Amino acid sequence: MEITPVKHVFFSPARIWAIATNTLLELVRLKVFYFLLIFALLLIGSSAFMIEFNFQEQFQLLKDVSLGAMSIFTWLLAVLATAILLPKDIEDRTLYTILAKPVPRFEYLIGKLLGVLLLLLISTLVMSALFVVALYGRQQMVISETIRTSAGTPPEQVQEMLRGIKASTFTFSLIPGIAMIYVKAALFASLTLFISTFASSTIFTIMVSVACYFIGHLQGIARDYWLGSATTGPLPRIFLALVALVFPDLQLFNLVDDIVAGNSIPMVLFAKTAALGGLYTCVYLLVAYFVFASKEL
Amino acid sequence: MKDDAQADIEEAVRPLRERTWYRFTVVVAALLVFGGVKLPIERGLNEEYREAFFHGAKLNLGLRQQIGQLGFLAALGGFRAVVADGLWIEAHAEWTRTEWGKMLFIFNNVTALQPRNVMFWDMSAWHMAYNASAAAAQDMKVPRMALRLKHQHEYFLIGKDLLERGIANNPDRYKLYESLGNVDRDKLADHCSAAVAYGSAAKFADAPTYEKRFAAYELSYCPGHEREAYKELLRLYRLGEKEWLPTLMSRLKYLQETLNIPATERIKISDKELAPHH
Numbered sequence: 353m354e355i356t357p358v359k360h361v362f363f364s365p366a367r368i369w370a371i372a373t374n375t376l377l378e379l380v381r382l383k384v385f386y387f388l389l390i391f392a393l394l395l396i397g398s399s400a401f402m403i404e405f406n407f408q409e410q411f412q413l414l415k416d417v418s419l420g421a422m423s424i425f426t427w428l429l430a431v432l433a434t435a436i437l438l439p440k441d442i443e444d445r446t447l448y449t450i451l452a453k454p455v456p457r458f459e460y461l462i463g464k465l466l467g468v469l470l471l472l473l474i475s476t477l478v479m480s481a482l483f484v485v486a487l488y489g490r491q492q493m494v495i496s497e498t499i500r501t502s503a504g505t506p507p508e509q510v511q512e513m514l515r516g517i518k519a520s521t522f523t524f525s526l527i528p529g530i531a532m533i534y535v536k537a538a539l540f541a542s543l544t545l546f547i548s549t550f551a552s553s554t555i556f557t558i559m560v561s562v563a564c565y566f567i568g569h570l571q572g573i574a575r576d577y578w579l580g581s582a583t584t585g586p587l588p589r590i591f592l593a594l595v596a597l598v599f600p601d602l603q604l605f606n607l608v609d610d611i612v613a614g615n616s617i618p619m620v621l622f623a624k625t626a627a628l629g630g631l632y633t634c635v636y637l638l639v640a641y642f643v644f645a646s647k648e649l
Numbered sequence: 650m651k652d653d654a655q656a657d658i659e660e661a662v663r664p665l666r667e668r669t670w671y672r673f674t675v676v677v678a679a680l681l682v683f684g685g686v687k688l689p690i691e692r693g694l695n696e697e698y699r700e701a702f703f704h705g706a707k708l709n710l711g712l713r714q715q716i717g718q719l720g721f722l723a724a725l726g727g728f729r730a731v732v733a734d735g736l737w738i739e740a741h742a743e744w745t746r747t748e749w750g751k752m753l754f755i756f757n758n759v760t761a762l763q764p765r766n767v768m769f770w771d772m773s774a775w776h777m778a779y780n781a782s783a784a785a786a787q788d789m790k791v792p793r794m795a796l797r798l799k800h801q802h803e804y805f806l807i808g809k810d811l812l813e814r815g816i817a818n819n820p821d822r823y824k825l826y827e828s829l830g831n832v833d834r835d836k837l838a839d840h841c842s843a844a845v846a847y848g849s850a851a852k853f854a855d856a857p858t859y860e861k862r863f864a865a866y867e868l869s870y871c872p873g874h875e876r877e878a879y880k881e882l883l884r885l886y887r888l889g890e891k892e893w894l895p896t897l898m899s900r901l902k903y904l905q906e907t908l909n910i911p912a913t914e915r916i917k918i919s920d921k922e923l924a925p926h927h
Contacts, residue, residue: 405741406769413734420731502874569725572695575688597684598677601691602727603704609730610703613766614822621697630692635683639676648665 360454367455368463375467378440379433385427386470391479393488397472407494411520412612414490418483419529419608425479426472427535427565433471434544435557437464447649458641461545465637468541476534484522491521525615528622530607535629536605540565542633543600546640549647568602571595628641705764715758724762733762737769740776749781753807760815762900770815778808778832804877805836823860826850830863840870844878861885862897869900879904886916 398417402410441447450460494517502510544561551557578592604625607617698704706729713721716732724732740755755772763769782804791797812829819825830846833839847864850856865885868878882901885892902918904910 409737409772412766412768413737416734420728425729490727504663566722566726570726572691575691579692596688598680600687603696604691604694604698606727606729607703609727609763610705610765612730613763615702615765617703618701621694621701624694628687628694631687639679642679643672643676646668 362456364459368459368466370573371450371455371460371463372466372470375437375464377472379467382436384429384433385475385478387429388475388478388482391421391425392482394418395482402542407498407517408520410490410494411487414487415526416584416609418486419480419526419533419612421607422476422479422483422530423480423533423536426476426533427540428540429475429566430468430472430537431544431558431561434465434468434541435548435554435561437468437545438548439554442649451649457645461637461641461644462592465542465545470546472534472537474539476530491517501630524543525611525617526608528617528619529611532605532607532622532625532629535626536602539600539605539629539632539636542636542640546636547644549640549643564599565602567595568599569606571599571601572603575601605629663819688832702765702821706762708887713759715754718760718827729762733759733769735767736762744776744780747784749777749804752776752781756811760811760818764815764818767815767819767822770811770819770825771828774808774811774815774828774832775809776808777804778836782808782836805832808832809837823850823853823856827856827860830867834863834867838924841872844868844871844874862892862894866896866900869904875904875908879908879910883916 394412395418396412402413405413438447441450447460451457495514498513498517499510502513505513540561543553543564544557547560547564548554548557551560574592578589578596607622607625611617702825706724712724716724716736720732720735736755736759740752740759743751753773756769756776759767760773761770782801785791785800785804786797788797788800791800809829810830812825812832813828815825816829826846826849830843830850833843833846844864844867847860847867850863851860861883865878865881868874868881871878878900882897882904886901886910898918901916905915
């Protein structure tokens with residue numbers, strides 16, 4: 353029997369997909385989804401605690417707590433799951449097995465990142481579903497309570513009240529906010545992957561990534577000071593310029609606070625911000641590849 | 650011998666070090682170049698967000714002293730809404746203890762953190778103008794009635810101030826204009842200002858239809874604007890029977906008499922069509 357040699361392709365989506373699904377499977381085996389239980393408990397707990405507030409306050413608090421928790425969990429998951437990828441593969445020697453095959457290093461990195469992005473996507477979708485269920489449950493309770501207490505009220509007025517309740521719960525304007533939570537987490541996964549390519553330990557990667565998170569939220573202030581005329585002296589200006597140029601402006605991705613407050617985001621603006629998030633993710637991945645390509649393994 | 654070994658190691662490590670420095674320089678340069686490219690994009694986006702009323706919170710050192718380091722850090726870290734909610738719950742606890750001063754202090758922080766949340770402005774103003782003012786009027790620790798009424802009036806003004814600041818942050822929403830109209834009408838008896846506030850609320854497409862009526866009613870109480878109010882009430886009356894509400898009919902009858910409208914132009918209004926208090 354004649355064996356025809358398989359021609360090696362420079363870039364193979366199938367190879368990347370294989371690495372991505374394996375990465376996802378590895379992370380799932382680490383029982384990372386257990387945090388969803390904490391999220392669910394948080395939702396139930398906060399729902400029960402809010403009974404003494406009026407319905408507007410209840411929905412406001414429930415939405416803020418849920419979306420805040422989603423934001424924290426996705427960010428933590430992005431940082432922690434990505435930070436362990438490379439060290440774990442080196443420790444398990446899986447990295448050497450993979451790279452000994454004709455798998456280019458950039459495919460390996462893309463596959464790893466894609467695995468984390470899939471994990472983040474599943475987590476965001478599950479948390480969103482839990483959030484919608486909790487919000488709907490609360491809405492039904494408030495509606496039945498309103499109907500019970502408004503006996504004798506003109507039907508038009510009752511309808512107006514019910515409309516008000518429904519308008520305070522889930523609105524489609526929340527979807528871009530949730531999507532932006534995911535975009536921000538994806539950016540962080542990519543940034544953490546970049547850090548882990550030169551980091552000496554997992555702890556170092558996590559620490560630097562957390563520091564980047566806080567600096568990134570202050571980047572806007574640094575940029576305004578740098579470009580404004582308020583700051584004098586070359587040293588502070590150089591420092592501010594470095595912060596403004598090197599770090600991402602993470603405040604741009606914090607949309608849920610204002611969306612829950614009733615702001616609606618124009619779709620063009622949402623698309624531009626999501627594109628910027630995607631650009632950051634790609635740039636950090638490219639830089640990570642540059643470091644990883646010549647790394648001594 | 651030892652020196653030779655050391656030199657050999659140095660020699661072997663040198664290219665590695667050079668390569669590390671090379672990589673470091675290239676990475677930093679790439680990030681700086683990318684920074685130069687993304688900077689105008691970020692600034693542009695920030696401007697667009699400001700125009701769309703996003704990111705209006707004022708996180709300054711004053712707020713940092715008031716909400717504590719941890720709260721400020723959380724607010725900076727993208728958890729403004731959660732910190733504001735925590736403070737709101739604290740204000741609720743202070744309400745049960747009728748600590749009005751502490752409540753106002755917290756309300757100022759909550760609204761600084763979430764200036765686009767109409768509910769926070771509205772509820773804060775309601776607590777001050779309605780609850781705190783009523784408590785001040787009944788505060789028997791203050792023996793003089795005049796002083797109690799002065800305190801009550803101060804709380805009305807605090808409520809009004811909260812609403813005015815809320816409107817400055819939310820000029821695109823009708824709700825706070827309506828609440829301002831309520832405070833002006835019910836607490837300050839400033840009907841001219843109430844008419845302006847209801848009139849502003851009525852301009853919004855999503856505002857309830859009663860805003861127009863309320864604006865006209867209040868204008869009818871505003872000295873010097875009777876003719877203007879009469880025209881508006883007449884316009885509403887001519888819209889059809891659904892507008893012939895007791896207060897509208899009462900105010901129309903009052904203005905017809907006050908302005909000496911000729912009998913032929915007057916609308917005949919029977920007593921049963923009038924509001925009970927007329």
